[in-house]
Amino acid sequence: MWAVPGVVETMSNLxxxxxxxxxxxxxxxxxxxxxxxxVFVEGEAGVGKTALVRHFCEQHSNGSRLLWGACDALFxxxxxxxxxxxxxxxxxxxxxxxxxxxxxxxxxxxVVRELEERxxxxxxxxxxxxxxxxxxxxxxxxxxxxxxLRALLVVTYRxxxxxxxxxxxxxxxxxxxxxxxQKLHLEPLSAAAVAELAGPQGVDAVELHRVTGxxxxxxxxxxxxxxxGVPENVxxxxxxxxxxxxxxxxxxLEAVAxxxxxxxxxxxxxxxxxxxxxxxxxxxSGMLVEARDRTVAFRHELARLAVDGSLAPARRVTLxxxxxxxxxxxxxxxxxxxRLAHHAEAAGDAEAVLRFAPLAGAGASAVGAHREAxxxxxxxxxxxxxxxxxxxxxxxxxxSRECYLTDQADEAIAALRDAVECYRRRGDRRKEGQALGSLxxxxxxxxxxxxxxxxxxxxxxxxxxxxxxxELAQAYTTxxxxxxxxxxxxxxxxxxxxxxxxxxELADLNALSGALGQLGQSQLAAGLREGTxxxxxxxxxxxxxxxxxxxxxxxxxxxxNAARLREFEVxxxxxxxxxxxxxxxxxxxxxxxxxxxxxxxxLEQGLWADASESATLVLRERAVSTLPRTMGLVVLATVRAxxxxxxxxPLLEEAWALAEPTGELRRIAPVAGARAELxxxxxxxxxxxxxxxxxxxxxxxxxxxxxxxxxRSWRKRAGADEPFEERIATPYxxxxxxxxxxxxEAWTTLGCPYEGALALYEANDETVLRRxxxxxxxxxxxxxxxxxxxxxxxxxxxxxxxxxxxxxxxxPASLTAREVxxxxxxxExxxxxxxxxxxxxxxxxxxxxxxxxxxxxxxxxxxxxxxEAARLALLEDR
Amino acid sequence: MNTYVILRRNGWKTxxxxxxxxxxxxxxxERMPDEVAWIRxxxxxxxxxxxxxxxxxxxxxxxAIRKHAxxxxxxxxxxxxxxxxxxxxxxxxxxxx
Numbered sequence: 021m022w023a024v025p026g027v028v029e030t031m032s033n034l035x036x037x038x039x040x041x042x043x044x045x046x047x048x049x050x051x052x053x054x055x056x057x058x059v060f061v062e063g064e065a066g067v068g069k070t071a072l073v074r075h076f077c078e079q080h081s082n083g084s085r086l087l088w089g090a091c092d093a094l095f096x097x098x099x100x101x102x103x104x105x106x107x108x109x110x111x112x113x114x115x116x117x118x119x120x121x122x123x124x125x126x127x128x129x130x131v132v133r134e135l136e137e138r139x140x141x142x143x144x145x146x147x148x149x150x151x152x153x154x155x156x157x158x159x160x161x162x163x164x165x166x167x168x169l170r171a172l173l174v175v176t177y178r179x180x181x182x183x184x185x186x187x188x189x190x191x192x193x194x195x196x197x198x199x200x201x202q203k204l205h206l207e208p209l210s211a212a213a214v215a216e217l218a219g220p221q222g223v224d225a226v227e228l229h230r231v232t233g234x235x236x237x238x239x240x241x242x243x244x245x246x247x248x249g250v251p252e253n254v255x256x257x258x259x260x261x262x263x264x265x266x267x268x269x270x271x272x273l274e275a276v277a278x279x280x281x282x283x284x285x286x287x288x289x290x291x292x293x294x295x296x297x298x299x300x301x302x303x304x305s306g307m308l309v310e311a312r313d314r315t316v317a318f319r320h321e322l323a324r325l326a327v328d329g330s331l332a333p334a335r336r337v338t339l340x341x342x343x344x345x346x347x348x349x350x351x352x353x354x355x356x357x358x359r360l361a362h363h364a365e366a367a368g369d370a371e372a373v374l375r376f377a378p379l380a381g382a383g384a385s386a387v388g389a390h391r392e393a394x395x396x397x398x399x400x401x402x403x404x405x406x407x408x409x410x411x412x413x414x415x416x417x418x419x420s421r422e423c424y425l426t427d428q429a430d431e432a433i434a435a436l437r438d439a440v441e442c443y444r445r446r447g448d449r450r451k452e453g454q455a456l457g458s459l460x461x462x463x464x465x466x467x468x469x470x471x472x473x474x475x476x477x478x479x480x481x482x483x484x485x486x487x488x489x490x491e492l493a494q495a496y497t498t499x500x501x502x503x504x505x506x507x508x509x510x511x512x513x514x515x516x517x518x519x520x521x522x523x524x525e526l527a528d529l530n531a532l533s534g535a536l537g538q539l540g541q542s543q544l545a546a547g548l549r550e551g552t553x554x555x556x557x558x559x560x561x562x563x564x565x566x567x568x569x570x571x572x573x574x575x576x577x578x579x580x581n582a583a584r585l586r587e588f589e590v591x592x593x594x595x596x597x598x599x600x601x602x603x604x605x606x607x608x609x610x611x612x613x614x615x616x617x618x619x620x621x622x623l624e625q626g627l628w629a630d631a632s633e634s635a636t637l638v639l640r641e642r643a644v645s646t647l648p649r650t651m652g653l654v655v656l657a658t659v660r661a662x663x664x665x666x667x668x669x670p671l672l673e674e675a676w677a678l679a680e681p682t683g684e685l686r687r688i689a690p691v692a693g694a695r696a697e698l699x700x701x702x703x704x705x706x707x708x709x710x711x712x713x714x715x716x717x718x719x720x721x722x723x724x725x726x727x728x729x730x731x732r733s734w735r736k737r738a739g740a741d742e743p744f745e746e747r748i749a750t751p752y753x754x755x756x757x758x759x760x761x762x763x764x765e766a767w768t769t770l771g772c773p774y775e776g777a778l779a780l781y782e783a784n785d786e787t788v789l790r791r792x793x794x795x796x797x798x799x800x801x802x803x804x805x806x807x808x809x810x811x812x813x814x815x816x817x818x819x820x821x822x823x824x825x826x827x828x829x830x831x832p833a834s835l836t837a838r839e840v841x842x843x844x845x846x847x848e849x850x851x852x853x854x855x856x857x858x859x860x861x862x863x864x865x866x867x868x869x870x871x872x873x874x875x876x877x878x879x880x881x882x883x884x885x886x887x888e889a890a891r892l893a894l895l896e897d898r
Numbered sequence: 899m900n901t902y903v904i905l906r907r908n909g910w911k912t913x914x915x916x917x918x919x920x921x922x923x924x925x926x927x928e929r930m931p932d933e934v935a936w937i938r939x940x941x942x943x944x945x946x947x948x949x950x951x952x953x954x955x956x957x958x959x960x961x962a963i964r965k966h967a968x969x970x971x972x973x974x975x976x977x978x979x980x981x982x983x984x985x986x987x988x989x990x991x992x993x994x995x
Contacts, residue, residue: 629968632961665960666902666979802976 035213035236037072040204044076047172047202051140052083056166056200060192061176063206066237066254066322069176070146072206076174077142084172085138087111090146091155092281093321096380096396098358099152099389102145103127109312113137123606124157124388131162132169139170147321149181149188153426154389157606160191167200179205187391190640208234217243224250237320244306258326261307269301276308277327278339278366281359282315290346291339340367348372357383361396370403377403378415385422388606394422394431410451413442417455420462425609429466436462450491453483457495464502465645467682473502480515493522493531500538504545505684507722512542520554529565533558537573544581555581572602572610579614583621584726586770591621609645612638616648619655620690626773626799632659647687650678654690661698662774664802668698685718689727692716696734701803708738725749732756737782755779761788761860768861774799780860781808786817791860793820798838835876835894842869844895847886899935899956901980902963907942907950909973916941916949919972926970933962954980 040061047057061069077086087109089102098104100119107114113134117126135141145151145159159175166173182189195201209217214234215225221243231250232238238254245251245260262273275291276283285295292298299316302308311317318324328336344363347356357380364372381396397419404412416439423432436459443452460476463469476499483492496519504512516539523532540554555577562570575598582591595618602611619634638652653675660668672695679687692715699707712731719727725745729752732744736756744756751766760782767776773795780792781804789812796805812820835843845855852870856863870882879885889895910916920939927936935956942950957963960977967974 629961629964636959636961660960663960663964663977665964665977667900667960800974 034068034071034075035209035216036207037068040072040206041076041079043202043204044073044174045080048080048084048142050200051142051170051172054170056135056169056171056173058163058166058173058175058195058201060201060203061174061206062179062203064180064208064235065178066235066320067206067208068236069206071236073144073146073174073176077144080142084140084142086142086144087134088144088146091148091150091152093147093150093324094280094358094362096358096362096384096392096399097150097152098356099154099384099387099392100127100158101152102155103131103158105312106143119387120383121386123604124154124161125604125606127154127387128158128161128165131158132165135162135169135171141171142174143171144174144176146176148175148177149186151188152384152389153187153391154384154387156187156191157388160195163195163201193640208232209236209239210234214239221246237322241323254322255326255329258307258323259330261305262327265301265305265307266298268298269305272298272302273307273327274331274335275339276302276316276318277324277331278336278343278363280324280362282311282313282317284313284315287343287346288316291342337367341369343367344369344372348376358392358396361399365399365403370406373403374400374407378418381418381422390422390425394419394426394428397422409442409446410448413439413446413448413451413455416442417458420458424462424465429462432462433459449482450486450489453479453486453495454491456482457491457498460495460502461498464505465647467646467678467684467687469502469505469682469684473499473506476502488522488526490523490526490528490531493519493526493528493535496522497531497535497538500535500542504538504542505686507685507718507724509542509545509722513539513546516540516542529561530567530570533562533565533567533570533574536561537570537577541577541581544584551581552578568605568607569610572598572605572607575601576610576613576617580617583617586624586772588621588625588771595621608641612641612645612648616651616655620651623655623658624772624775628659628663628800631655635659646678650675650687651690653678654694658694658697661694661701662799662801662804664701664806672698680714683718685715685722685724685727688715688718689724689731693730693734696731696738700734700737701807705738708734709740720745723747726752729753729756751775751779755782758782764860765862768865774801774804777801777804781811784815786812786815788860789815789817794841835873839869839873839876840894842866843873843885843889846870846873846882847889847895899958901937901983902955902957902960903978903980904953904955904963904967904974905950905976905978906953906973907975908944908946908948909951910949913941913949916951919970922970923966923972926966929969930962930966933958934966 044059047059050057061073063069077088087106089105091097092101103114104119107119111134114130117130122130131143135143145155148156148159151159163173177188209229211226211229211234214229214232217239218225218228223243228239228242228250231252232242235254238257241254241257241261242250245257245264251257251260262270265273271292272288275288278291279287288299289295299308303310303316307319307323308316309319318327331339340363344360344367347360347363357376361373361377361380364376377396377400381393381400384390384393384396397415400415401412401419404415416435420432420435420439423429423435436455440452440455440459443449443455456475456479460472460479463472463475476495479495480492480499483489483495486492496515500512500515500519503509503515516535519535520532520539523535536554536558540551540558543551543554545551555574559571559574559578562574575594579591579594579598582588582594595614598614599611599618602608602614615634616638619631619638622628622631622634632655635652635656638648639656653671657668657671657675660666660671672691675691676695679691682688692712695711696708699705699711712735715727716731716735719731725747726749728745729748732742732748733752733755735742744753748756751763751770754760754763754766760779764776764779767773767779777792777795777799780788780795783789783792789808793805793808793812796802796808809820841859842855845858850858852866853863856866859866874880874882874885877885877888879888910919923936927934937954937956939951939953942952944950955963957966963977964974966972
């Protein structure tokens with residue numbers, strides 16, 4: 021919007037904005053100095069956000085380039101609309117992408133390149149409350165890179181337009197932490213400002229301020245309408261102003277009103293006939309302004325809404341029909357599918373809707389605007405009563421998938437059930453079976469596991485009656501997954517084998533990689549090591565077939581299983597690779613799975629800061645699949661409980677509410693364990709037994725070794741004296757047999773320091789308790805340290821250190837506390853084996869520590885290390 | 899944001915060390931204004947001659963408090979959530995930073 025508005029409009033938009041300009045100005049200076057910034061400009065409709073930003077850009081046009089993109093007020097906006105605006109205006113880097121297929125990750129990378137190549141730049145994205153999902157993702161990704169770019173990103177939005185579930189809220193939440201982000205809130209005008217504007221016109225300023233609330237747009241419309249008294253609302257003000265134009269000019273206004281985005285002159289001609297003085301009248305009055313690329317638009321969306329709302333229904337339909345005809349007749353490359361679908365629906369043209377809406381949906385999905393895609397398919401379905409069941413079923417499946425990807429589980433399930441019905445009526449059993457298979461997968465995600473498995477078995481039974489094809493292989497694969505979640509490992513193994521065998525026979529790479537993925541996990545669950553090979557093969561095949569979902573699944577399978585076996589060095593590279601892959605390909609769901617399981621692995625390794633970060637990332641998102649959320653809650657709650665931090669209980673309550681109804685041990689056991697841990701730290705032994713009861717029963721029934729070990733260990737700590745199963749794995753079996761020393765060693769070797777300290781705590785030996793105390797302090801496990809200190813005092817031990825000693829500066833050689841312990845003993849002349857005995861760790865662990873010490877101190881021998889330590893006063897008791 | 903009490907017992911050898919720490923705390927707090935806000939602190943005369951503090955902070959989460967403390971190199975003994983604030987009389991001496 022680059023036209024020059026009237027004087028009243030200019031003034032009303034710029035009064036009382038000095039502070040905002042100051043903030044923007046300083047952000048601009050910051051950018052020129054090399055520190056990129058993001059400024060949010062927020063306020064109600066009509067408060068003058070766009071005008072503010074436009075004025076600011078004009079003031080700073082020397083010395084920085086300007087890129088401007090705006091979001092449309094369409095219910096289903098064109099995906100990546102603002103980016104496309106910018107490309108059109110001329111942005112070389114951005115122009116290189118294929119916007120039919122680029123994922124947000126790629127678009128964001130291109131934006132960053134654009135900002136790097138031609139700095140400094142002011143990048144404006146206007147009205148982001150209307151943004152599509154892909155645009156929001158791009159913004160989020162670009163914002164993260166801002167502080168190294170010489171760019172100022174200005175984003176405007178209407179705060180009031182954001183309902184609690186609006187995706188922009190999540191983006192805002194993610195983005196508000198960081199040095200380079202600021203938020204401006206624009207207030208309506210004060211009574212004094214309104215008086216200043218109203219003065220020259222002799223209007224009652226007090227009344228004007230009261231009715232308009234100081235809203236600048238409303239004020240300027242009211243003043244421009246120059247009627248008797250003040251209009252009651254914005255709509256009346258706008259219509260009163262329009263009423264002062266000729267009938268011909270009003271026709272032009274109406275035509276522009278239905279277009280929702282800027283109207284080009286050819287389109288206008290198609291709607292109202294030859295362009296003539298009528299348009300000039302509208303422009304002169306200020307109700308319409310000339311915008312970019314020879315288009316015209318309303319000065320403000322509120323004005324457009326008012327005029328659109330005043331249209332007689334028949335006239336509105338006619339205008340939309342004409343617009344549809346004109347736009348559809350243009351060459352295909354110029355088709356804005358979202359806009360065409362919109363006009364088609366408003367015109368009530370079922371055929372056109374069925375032609376354009378599915379295409380718009382497919383296009384939106386391809387670039388990651390899944391919310392918009394779901395809406396487009398819904399739109400098509402609204403007009404699909406007359407179409408063949410086959411086609412209707414396909415539309416429903418497409419809608420279901422988009423709903424699944426956007427956390428609309430109920431809609432996804434409903435659409436698929438409907439699709440199954442369509443295929444059944446038509447007697448298309450193959451499609452019916454395939455839809456049932458998809459349904460069984462989606463049912464699992466919000467935790468309806470039993471229903472899911474039942475549906476999965478239905479799918480398999482149906483498809484087995486037909487000639488075997490890919491659908492059956494996929495149904496077996498899904499069933500294998502579901503059976504494993506319910507703990508039926510044998511059935512899961514069988515299904516997995518069938519899936520893989522059929523997929524091999526069909527030489528279907530996609531199906532095969534999915535099948536091997538599930539088979540591998542089932543094999544590992546059954547204790548068969550060849551599971552890892554199956555998973556590796558699944559990854560290789562998925563990469564070969566460039567089947568993005570299967571690649572992500574395969575990375576996850578490998579990472580999660582290595583982590584479960586506590587082979588952390590193996591797990592981490594897979595987590596890293598998987599996370600990078602998911603980010604690049606926009607696979608948000610699998611990204612959450614990776615982060616959740618990574619958080620769990622970091623928790624077990626004592627990397628609590630990392631664990632809480634991973635968990636927090638998971639908890640920020642809402643996802644159809646509740647498993648990552650459950651795990652994220654457990655990880656964060658456990659970190660807090662172990663540190664003695666507050667805000668634990670609400671997390672565990674939510675986790676339990678998510679896990680318990682599913683009946684799945686994989687979900688229930690971790691929550692029960694975390695609740696038990698919290699109760700034990702609080703000394704509530706009764707609660708420990710209570711919260712582990714239900715989970716234990718399931719574990720006994722399914723025979724899961726690890727969960728049994730964990731749950732029984734907590735119960736033992738709480739004083740239970742129960743027999744335990746032979747099959748329980750180490751280190752749990754050692755604990756249950758009261759061999760705490762071996763248990764602690766085993767945990768430490770596995771790389772789980774907190775579990776190691778817990779095992780030491782069970783000792784009745786003073787020296788060992790001191791070790792437990794030291795280790796808990798080192799980890800920051802305040803509650804456990806307090807308990808260990810208390811036990812020591814109860815045993816009459818003396819000289820229990822009171823807490824962390826003050827230090828005036830950090831340890832200059834950055835030795836960890838444990839390494840300092842080891843070095844002390846080295847200084848006393850002990851050999852590594854003796855040190856290992858003294859510290860109750862393995863010889864191998866001490867070797868590792870000593871070599872780290874030598875490296876950090878730059879020493880070649882133990883003697884040198886001790887000397888260096890003395891020089892640096894490292895071993896001084898403070 | 900929630901309100902938390904943070905205990906930093908025996909955290910510093912001298913008052914000067916604490917002053918340096920306060921400067922770091924302010925600097926780091928300014929880098930994460932939406933995550934932590936330092937409200938006030940009471941400096942403790944510990945029995946062993948060192949100084950400690952009881953700090954009142956607003957924080958987005960306990961992790962945000964710890965992140966700030968790690969960046970500013972401040973010890974954290976305990977974090978407790980504040981349920982309610984009851985002011986009976988104003989502080990007896992002016993609080994300065």
